[in-house]
Each structure stands twice: as C-alpha cells, then as structure tokens.
Amino acid sequence: MKKKILGVVMLLGILTACGGNSMSVVGAWVEPIPCMEGQVQGIKIEEGGNASSINMATLVYESWKRNGDQLILTGKSIGNGQTIEFTDTLEIITLNADSLILDNGEIEFHYAKQK
Template sequence: MNNKHRFWGITFLFAAFMLSAMVACNSSNNQLIGSWVEPIPGQENNVQGFKLEADGDASSINMNTLKYESWSSNGKQLLLTGKSIGNGVTIDFTDTLLIQKVTADSLILNRGQGQWSYVRQQ
C-alpha cells in the first residue's frame, strides 16, 4: 500500500472513531434529559432535584436557594451551572458530578465522598 492510500485509510478510521464517540456521548446525554428527584432529608414525603432540558437548560425542583440554569455532560461527568442564593448574597457555581450509573429510571451521581441517588420523575 502506498503512502497516499495509507493516509486515506488512517483518516477514514479516525473519522469513524470520532463519529462513534460523538454518537455514544449524545446517547448518554439523551438518557439524562428529564426530571430527576430524591427525597428531601427529614421530609421523605417531599422531593427535590433538577430538570435537564434537551437544549442544555436546567432548572431546580423544590430548591429555592439553589437555582440551576444550564447543564452539559461528556458522558462521564454531569456539569450543573447556576446560582446559589442565600443571606442576601448570590454566588455563581458549577457542580461537577461523576455519573456512576444512569438507566431509564435512575441516576446515581457522586463527588468526593458524597453520593446522590435520583429517580426519574414522570
């Protein structure tokens, strides 16, 4: 095989790899779209969480002092961006959470020693 054919073969393989990686990442993002909730500690009959929209918007569910605004994911991490509101001070933040598991009806996230288990809200 001459160098020209080898170049095009390598280029094709690289393009195929990148396309499959993009499809896999998009598929995991699609699994994340929706409303995810967990029981509020001490108020197990009430839930809190977040809603992730297909366009990258995010919103909080039953959390008045933590306002999610947007989200993104690379398939392994979930980044939630928003504002923390308290005592007259508003702070911009980005939470970087490791996606441990995502299924049709459950989402498990962790950061450091903390772990959160969410269920999909219908």
C-alpha cells in the same frame, strides 16, 4: 479479511459497552428531602442545555452539559443576602431509565426519574 473485520467490529462493540453510558440524562430527577416525608427535590434537565431546580429555592440550576461520564451543572446559590454562581462537575455512576446516581467526590446523590 472477513475475520479481521468481524474482530474489529466485536472489539468496538465491547469498548462501546464498557466505556461510559450514552443514555440521555434529560428528564426530571428527584430524591427525598431529608426529614420531610413525601417531599422531593432535584434537577430538571432539558434538551438544549437548560436546567432548573425542583423544590430548591436557594439552589437555582440554570444549565447543564455532559462530557462523557461527567455531568456539569451551573447555576446560582442564593442565601444570606448574596448570590454565588457555581459550576458542579459530577461523575455519572449510574444512569438508566429510572435511576441517576451522581458523585461529587464526597457525596453520592441518588435520584429517581419523576414520571
């Protein structure tokens, strides 16, 4: 009986380790702005589902939620006299204390945690 329980516990541990990253995405995540040395842009993800943009006036993040290995961001794109609401579903490729890599199916976004 003890061997069965130990086997189940070990299997659950392996499955948990292999399936998805449970680390929190909360924090300020930034990437360099192309052609603007020393400048960054990104996303501030807060407890409670609030999100905001960092140095992006035309892309206004408002909220977020996580579904397993997916990060779902909602907000507004502002430009050319119109405002368009959006929802982006991104795959979390990497998430650790210093790095967040997201993929939208076409582009990978490489963010570093802002201190």
